Amino acid sequence: MTYFRATDPFPLESADHTKLHEFYARLGQGTLATTKCAGCGTAAWPPRGFCPECGADTFDWVELSAEGTVHAFTVQETGLPAGFEGPRVFAIVKVDGHRVFSILVDADPVKLAVGQKVRLAPLRVADDPKGNARWLPAFRPA
Amino acid sequence: MRKVALVGAGVSKFGVRKATYRDLIWEAGKACFDSVPGVKPKDVEGLVVGSVMPERTAFQSHISSLAAEALGIRPSALSARTEHMCASGTVGIRYAYAFIAAGLADLVMVLGVEKLNQPTGDEAILNMGTGVDREWEAAFGLTAPPCFALAAQRHMAEYGTTEEQLALVGVKNHTHAAKNPNAHFNKGATLDQVLCSRMISTPLRLFMCSPITDGAAAVILAGEERARALTDKPVWIRGTGQALDGFQLTSLHEDYAHWPAMKRAAQAAYKMAGIGPHDVDLAEVHDCFAIAELIAYEELGFCHKGEAGPFVAEGRSDYGGDIVVNPRGGLIGCGHPLGATGVAQAAEVFVQLRGEAGARQVDDAAIGLTHNNSGMGEHVVMLYGREAR
Ligand SMILES: [Zn+2]
Numbered sequence: 001m002t003y004f005r006a007t008d009p010f011p012l013e014s015a016d017h018t019k020l021h022e023f024y025a026r027l028g029q030g031t032l033a034t035t036k037c038a039g040c041g042t043a044a045w046p047p048r049g050f051c052p053e054c055g056a057d058t059f060d061w062v063e064l065s066a067e068g069t070v071h072a073f074t075v076q077e078t079g080l081p082a083g084f085e086g087p088r089v090f091a092i093v094k095v096d097g098h099r100v101f102s103i104l105v106d107a108d109p110v111k112l113a114v115g116q117k118v119r120l121a122p123l124r125v126a127d128d129p130k131g132n133a134r135w136l137p138a139f140r141p142a
Numbered sequence: 143m144r145k146v147a148l149v150g151a152g153v154s155k156f157g158v159r160k161a162t163y164r165d166l167i168w169e170a171g172k173a174c175f176d177s178v179p180g181v182k183p184k185d186v187e188g189l190v191v192g193s194v195m196p197e198r199t200a201f202q203s204h205i206s207s208l209a210a211e212a213l214g215i216r217p218s219a220l221s222a223r224t225e226h227m228c229a230s231g232t233v234g235i236r237y238a239y240a241f242i243a244a245g246l247a248d249l250v251m252v253l254g255v256e257k258l259n260q261p262t263g264d265e266a267i268l269n270m271g272t273g274v275d276r277e278w279e280a281a282f283g284l285t286a287p288p289c290f291a292l293a294a295q296r297h298m299a300e301y302g303t304t305e306e307q308l309a310l311v312g313v314k315n316h317t318h319a320a321k322n323p324n325a326h327f328n329k330g331a332t333l334d335q336v337l338c339s340r341m342i343s344t345p346l347r348l349f350m351c352s353p354i355t356d357g358a359a360a361v362i363l364a365g366e367e368r369a370r371a372l373t374d375k376p377v378w379i380r381g382t383g384q385a386l387d388g389f390q391l392t393s394l395h396e397d398y399a400h401w402p403a404m405k406r407a408a409q410a411a412y413k414m415a416g417i418g419p420h421d422v423d424l425a426e427v428h429d430c431f432a433i434a435e436l437i438a439y440e441e442l443g444f445c446h447k448g449e450a451g452p453f454v455a456e457g458r459s460d461y462g463g464d465i466v467v468n469p470r471g472g473l474i475g476c477g478h479p480l481g482a483t484g485v486a487q488a489a490e491v492f493v494q495l496r497g498e499a500g501a502r503q504v505d506d507a508a509i510g511l512t513h514n515n516s517g518m519g520e521h522v523v524m525l526y527g528r529e530a531r
Contacts, residue, residue, distance in 0.1 A: 007268060011277040045392065046278045072398075074291035076283075076343040079351075081268035084283030090343075092292070092392060099392035103282045125281070136281055 009083065010125050014132045019049045022061050027122050027135045032066060032095065035059040045098035066120040067142060068095035075109040093118055093139050106140045117142040143243040145530050147369035147376030148361050150178030151489035156357035156477045157326045163200040163257040164212050170253060170358035170482070171213040174489075178362055180372045181249065183213050186362070188220030188250035190238050192230035192481035198269045199257050209253055219247035224481075227273045228430060229514035229522045230254065231359070231484030236522070238363045239379050248365045254485035255358035266354045273516075275390050286430060286517075287351060289391055291343040293518055294433035296399035298345070300448065303436065305345055307451035309336040311432035312349040314460055315468050319475025321501040324486075326355045326477030350432035355477025359486035366530070375496040380417070380509070380527040383410025387519035394519040404441035404513075404521040411523040412443075417509060419443030422465055422525075424494055424504045425511040426487035429472040435459075438513060439467070442523070466504045469494065487512040488524065495528045 013024035026033045035047040039056025045064075050057050073091035080086050089104040089112065104112070105121055123138035152173025154166050161169070175181060191209045196202045205223045210216065220241050224234040231254030238250040260266045271280035274289070297303045316331035331349055339348035369376040387403035388394040395402050412418055419442055427442070429435035436450035444465055445453040453459055459467040470476055470490040473483060491510035493499045499507075508528045515521050 007265070009268065009271060009276065009283075010281050046390070072292050072295065074288045074295065074343045076288050076291075077341045078348075079267060079285075079287060079342045080264070081271050081283055081285060082262065082264035083268065088283055090282070090284060090288040099396070101279055101282070101284070101390070101392050138282075 007082070008126075009081070010134050010136070012128055013134050014128060014130070020047050023047050024135055026061070027137055028133060030120070030122060032064045032120050032137055033061045034064055034098070036062045045100060064096050064098070068093040068100065068118055068139060070104070070112065070114055070116045070118055071099060072114060073104065073112060091139070100137070103138050104140060105138050144245060145366040145378060146239050146242045146363055147366070147378045148488065148492050148526070149364045149369050149372045149376055150174050150181060150362035151360070151492035152177050153324050153359040153486050153489050154357050155324050156355050156479060156486070158259050159356040161257075161356065163196060163202060163255065164208070166255050166257060166356060166358035167209050167212045167253065170255065170360040174251065174360035174362060178372060181362060183215045186215045186249055186251050187218050188238065188241060188247045189215050189217050190220065190222050190224060190234040190250065190252045192224045192234035192252065192254040192485060193256060194225055194227055194230050194480040195269055195272055196257070198272065199260065209255070215251065220250055227516035228428065228478070228480050229484060229516045229520065230481040232487070232512060232514045232522045232524060233484070235361065235363070235484065235488055235524065236382055236384070239382065242363055242365050248368050249362065251360055251362050252485055253358065253360040254482035256479035256481045257356050258354045258479060259356050263354070278390060287343040287346055289518060290431035290433050291346045293398040293437065294345050294431070296397060297433060297436065300399045301451065303451040305337065306333070307455050308345070308350050308432040308436070309333055309347070310454045311429060311435045312336040312474055314454065315429060315472035315474040316349065318469055318502065319471025322471045322476065325471045325475050326353055327471070327475050346431055346433070350474070352430050352473035352478035355479045357477060357479035357482045357486070359482045359489050361485055361488050361492065377492050377495045378527045378530045379524065380531070381411035381413070381415030381525035382523065383407040383414070384522040385410070389517070389519070398518055399437070401437055401441050401518055401521065403519050404438065404515065407521040407523045408442045411525045415525040415527070417525065422509050422511045423507040424466045424469055424491070425513065426470060426490050427467055427472070427513045428515045429468060429474050430478060430515070432474070434515060435467065435472065442511065442513065461504070469499065469502045469504055484512065484514045488526070491526045495526060
């Protein structure tokens with residue numbers, strides 16, 4: 001037996017594993033969605049299966065804009081986790097009033113600025129153990 | 143409620159240790175028992191162990207029983223593990239305090255332990271990702287540095303805090319650590335060294351960050367009568383407070399230069415102790431990153447909001463200033479073995495308030511504060527006194 005890392009940092013996204021599978025399915029098709037509470041109408045970010053405002057656990061999916069603006073960012077150059085490489089641009093992107101934590105891909109750190117427009121760029125990561133594709137909601141400069 | 147005091151404390155050497163998880167428990171346990179000759183392991187009624195990720199780093203759960211057996215403790219009143227990321231040790235002290243204050247136990251050890259270093263360094267960092275939200279944050283490769291980097295940027299933009307002022311926190315804490323034989327780093331650091339160290343996450347450089355460290359620490363708490371019987375110099379728990387604002391980065395107070403949960407935790411502790419920030423002689427605050435220490439000065443009330451940069455630059459948080467912050471060397475100088483950190487801070491306050499801190503002694507220290515964050519929106523504060531009230 002060789003040394004191995006017992007590590008999968010990515011969410012299990014399929015319907016076998018999460019109540020929020022619709023989010024990932026839509027993301028794989030290029031759209032950003034979130035949950036809107038069926039009880040009180042509050043739209044959440046990130047999507048959630050229980051509403052802290054009214055206590056309901058039913059929701060509808062609503063589509064969010066594919067465009068956002070950079071609210072804050074930092075460039076991590078070193079000290080990244082195994083499997084992740086620097087420089088890596090971590091950002092908070094404002095999308096339809098929501099603060100969305102993400103990374104910016106294909107971004108030149110020197111040219112980046114707060115207030116800059118960015119577009120959704122779904123990022124494909126490692127498939128799950130059953131071979132299902134997995135996606136994360138990343139952004140790139142518009 | 144009964145009064146509760148620390149009667150013993152001990153710390154292992156912190157660092158990249160050639161030691162197992164259990165070796166570290168033995169070291170801290172021995173140092174702690176050596177500090178209070180009247181207590182043998184069989185006398186201890188309860189054990190609380192603060193430890194964050196032994197499942198990942200040592201492939202081990204069932205921690206409190208393992209530690210009890212390693213030290214020869216047979217708990218009769220309390221046995222538990224606490225996990226609250228970087229505040230796990232202090233959260234354990236709060237549990238032990240509450241049990242003793244309520245009369246459910248009389249003599250309890252709190253031990254914090256973490257074996258973070260792994261055969262491969264990037265795996266140790268990957269494990270740290272378990273401390274943020276896996277699905278919405280860690281999946282992107284997020285660990286703590288970018289979070290606190292965003293706070294530093296806000297503080298710089300809002301209050302004109304400079305890179306040099308951030309660096310001075312690193313200089314101070316590395317300098318203090320040079321007088322602490324148990325610290326991870328013992329060489330000190332100059333302003334140039336800090337400012338020229340490699341960039342971790344803009345604007346935080348290596349020497350403005352706490353390292354990945356192995357270590358353990360232990361304290362023993364007792365009810366009033368037992369405490370007075372065991373030692374002439376008990377160190378009393380005078381106040382405690384804890385408050386949370388949010389877990390995910392995007393659910394916190396939007397302006398990261400302000401940490402309202404920290405202010406709430408501090409105010410609860412001050413109120414309970416019947417004292418204010420200007421009564422505090424030394425503070426062991428959670429400088430996981432230099433910016434966290436600067437914001438701590440403000441939210442704990444040592445200086446006004448926005449004035450933390452000048453506060454450190456003028457030496458007001460150092461020996462000879464208003465208050466000595468992180469005489470032990472802080473997380474930047476001592477390292478940050480998560481679960482052990484809060485307990486090691488309490489151990490520092492223990493020796494300081496007893497006048498036993500040697501080269502690190504703060505003159506006539508009567509009140510000590512410890513603080514941990516588990517992220518910008520989660521804080522716990524303890525106040526200790528030389529006098530019971
Ligand atoms: Zn609702």
